[in-house]
Amino acid sequence: MLPRQLPGLRLEKIAPPLILLAGILTPTGLQAQVGGLLLFPYRVALIVLLPFLLLQMVRRGTRFNAVDWLILFLGGWTIVSMMANSGILPGIEDGGRTALDILVSYFIGRVYFAHPDQWRRFLSVSFLPICVVGAILLIESVTHRFIVTALFPLHFVPDQQLRMGLMRGLSVFPHQILAGMFFASLFPLYYFAFRGTKGNGHRATVGLFALFAVSSAAILSFLVALALAIYVFVSRLTLKRLDWRPIVILGILALLALQFGADGGAMRWIVRNLTLDPQTGYFRILIWDFGSASALAHPWLGIGNESYERPVWMLTDSIDNYWLFLAMRFGMPAALAATAAVFCTIALANRARRALLPFDPARADVFVGLIISLFCFWLLVWTVALWDNVLSWFYLLLGVTVGMSATVISEIAAVQSRARRTAAPPPATLPSNKAR
DSSP states (O other), X not given: OOOSSOTTOOGGGGHHHHHHHHHHTSOTTSOEXXXXXXXXXXXXXXXXXXXXXXXXXXXXXXXXXXXHHHHHHHHHHHHHHHHXXXXXXXXXXXXXXXXXXXXXXXXXXXXXXXXHHHHHHHHHHHHHHHHHHHHHHHHXXXXXXXXXXXXXOOSSOOOOOEETTEEOOOTTSSSHHHHHHHHHHHHHHHHHHHTTXXXXXXXXXXXXXXXXXXXXXXXXXXHHHHHHHHHHHHHHHHHSSOOOHHHHXXXXXXXXXXXXXXXXXXXXXXXXXXXXOHHHHHHHHHHHHHHHHHHHHSTTTOOTTSOOOOOTTOOOOOOOOHHHHHHHHHOHHHHHHHHHHHHHHHHHHHHHHHHHTTTOHHHHXXXXXXXXXXXXXXXXXXXXXXXXXXXXXXHHHHHHHHHHHHHHHHHHHHHHHHHHHHTOOOOSSOSOOOOO
């Protein structure tokens, strides 16, 4: 159990991220439209928090690192590409919505989290409301009846689909896929943040709520996270340390084998074999074929809000692949910047984990959970889209990881520098837990 009074853990220090999470967990049906801007609850939170975020960044003198610049580029490029495709004012409006969701969500996590204990406190405080949202998802799935959308209707309500005797629950989310992805991301976060802490290990079970969205992407995400957690245990048991290299090499070899050995390549094999509904898998393959052709035909600025070329019998122009969506809507630079940001963040987090490990192995595990959660997000959104509140959640996680990693690396470098100057061994614990 963490000490109750630890410097930098006052609740007001992480109030803005908690307010954003409250918006993420508020029913999406509670929305209003002002001009061309749909004001979802999470987006209202972003707008309200923006001036406080900017003030905090000025006070702290936030210095941008490589990931920050990639995210800033992504946000700026969405506006530029939409202006090129739709005109100046419509482009600013359409691109600005996406830029707002990405940039403000990311920098709230980046600025307000500087220490693993702050992240633990955030997860602790948010555990109960997350469980309430998950319980609603479970009840909807078992009773075959939407609860939240009956009270707060959505503009578009997904079908009441049954799979394996369960209805695909929605809870507060606009789509079952988003509900499942959100809860699947929580399992590694809670497990590694509280692993070994007395009375807190059960919190990781919150990830099981993902199963009641009955989404192949969510179930696969949960299973991948579970497999990686088992790998962490086995690696430490056999190698006496966590080494990602064997599983990275194995993953690359498996991907190459699928790409050159499977019918249609790796992407087709994944979509064809790892979906619960063969029909949706077939359409995802078609989306990939025609969507990637569109992205290659408009590599720099994408097609904006235009519909991509496809057979007339493909009635919907939805894009069930977030990376493909970025490339099609905003151009290849946007997709490459977002992908690079994820992998640079994972590398930065692993560097922070290794730096913190000799000082505090338990707190170093916080970064393991973030690495696994971000990787699962990156992997699974090859088969699904990200939008609205779960898009905000994803970029919040990205910012949290970068903020804590940068601070921990900086603090430990300072400790080691002082130790070298005094020719004394470094202390056994970090000198301060204060948030910068």
